[in-house]
Amino acid sequence: MAPPPLQLRFLQSAAKIDQLPASRAEVALVGRSNVGKSSLLNSLANRKGLARTSKAPGATKLLNIFELDTHPGSWLVDLPGYGYAKVSANERQRWRHMIEQYLTEREALVAVLMLIDGEIGPTRLDIETQAWLHHLGVPILYVATKHDKVKASKRQSRKTDVLAKLGVSSGVSWVSAHKGVGLPELRARILDTLVGDGPRVSD
Ligand SMILES: Nc1nc2c(ncn2[C@@H]2O[C@H](COP(=O)(O)OP(=O)(O)OP(=O)(O)O)[C@@H](O)[C@H]2O)c(=O)[nH]1
């Protein structure tokens, strides 16, 4: 049976990991600014205003923690995006440090959801981030967003292209936060990772 929307509750925001309480397990949303991280989090919970979203990149500025009400201590963590050129160099550096510190030092991190813009495909920065996550040894669950923006006639070739660029043969969840595509499967994958048998990563 498909799992219902995740019962997520906003717990707190933080600029540094030492401001966070201990948790049992965490999955973080990682990806370019504007790729749809916060929108996806909202649609996983089926609650529009839970995480702040915006047409303009740079909506998420802190580590934002959401706890599964059904499993206290199990978190989804919404991170700021990377690659946003229009903020000051200082601010960009600060975000980068915050994301890197979180991903390298947070012990309860069990996997990341790495979001790729389905309309654009993996960018050079996405591939660099992927390599860095591999280097850190963090399991990656791939998600391609904005399925609704890819024309039906292009979907098959785009799916093949995304797999090829990521260098995997399967394991990319295609979703649309706006149309609800792919959400039940992704919820199941996340629950497995956070409270079940561990991450179902691609090869
Ligand atoms: N068409 C379509 N647009 C989407 C989808 N998901 C997100 N968007 C749009 O993409 C824009 C960015 O969404 P956010 O969820 O704020 O992106 P983000 O990755 O959290 O961005 P930062 O917080 O800046 O890192 C918004 O205008 C969303 O409405 C989707 O599935 N389909």
Ligand SMILES: [Mg+2]
């Ligand atoms: Mg965001």
